[in-house]
Amino acid sequence: MSRPATTTITLEECDKHASEGDFWVVVETYVLDLSSFLQHHPGRARKIIQKRKELGCDITPNFLNHFGHTVRTFRQACQEFDRTQEPVSFDFQETANNKNAPVVILGKIGSG
Ligand code: HEM
Structure with a gap:
């Protein structure tokens, strides 16, 4: 079954x-x-920015090095x-008190 177009990026x-x-x-x-x-x-903004510059937007291997609770x-x-x-908006426990810092899952990578 095909996914709705809005969730494919x-x-x-x-x-x-x-x-x-x-x-x-x-x-x-997943597109975040x-x-x-x-x-x-x-881990500081520049860590993510730097990896994105090196690798392009898919930073999967680096994210998976995080603590288990972060990956969970x-x-x-x-x-x-x-x-x-x-779309799903969520907070990590480290930033849960700051409601201005949600991560949003916008969709999944696909061919459009
Ligand atoms: C979707 C959310 C997140 C993304 C996409 C992300 C991504 C990254 C990336 C790309 C790096 C660089 C890794 C490297 O240098 O190889 C990094 C480092 C780091 N992240 Fe995250 N991260 C996320 C959430 C978190 C959370 C919730 C924590 C809290 C436990 C965290 C803690 C850290 C720390 C401490 C580092 C630095 C490690 C070092 O000094 O080398 N991150 N993160």
Whole structure:
């Protein structure tokens, strides 16, 4: 069964969102909007920006080096996205008190 078009995003589209105020990355085919979260990343904004410059928008291997609880929080949000097929906004425990720093799963990489 095909997915609704709104949840399928091309790599080319993701590539365009590379500025600090408009910053998307891909982890395990999920497209994440980190525009709000970037400045609150516990490992500093520049770590993510630097990896994105080196690798392009898919930073999967680097994200998967994180603590287990960070990866688990991400995967739970992915499950919710798969269930609802709608964008999912979530907080990591490190930034949960700062409601201005959600990560949003916008969709999944596909051919459009
Ligand atoms: C979707 C959310 C996140 C993304 C996309 C992300 C991405 C990244 C990337 C690409 C790096 C660079 C790794 C490298 O240099 O190889 C990094 C480093 C780091 N991240 Fe995250 N991260 C996220 C969430 C978090 C959270 C929730 C924490 C809190 C536990 C965290 C803590 C760190 C720390 C401490 C480092 C620095 C490690 C070092 O000094 O080399 N990140 N992150």
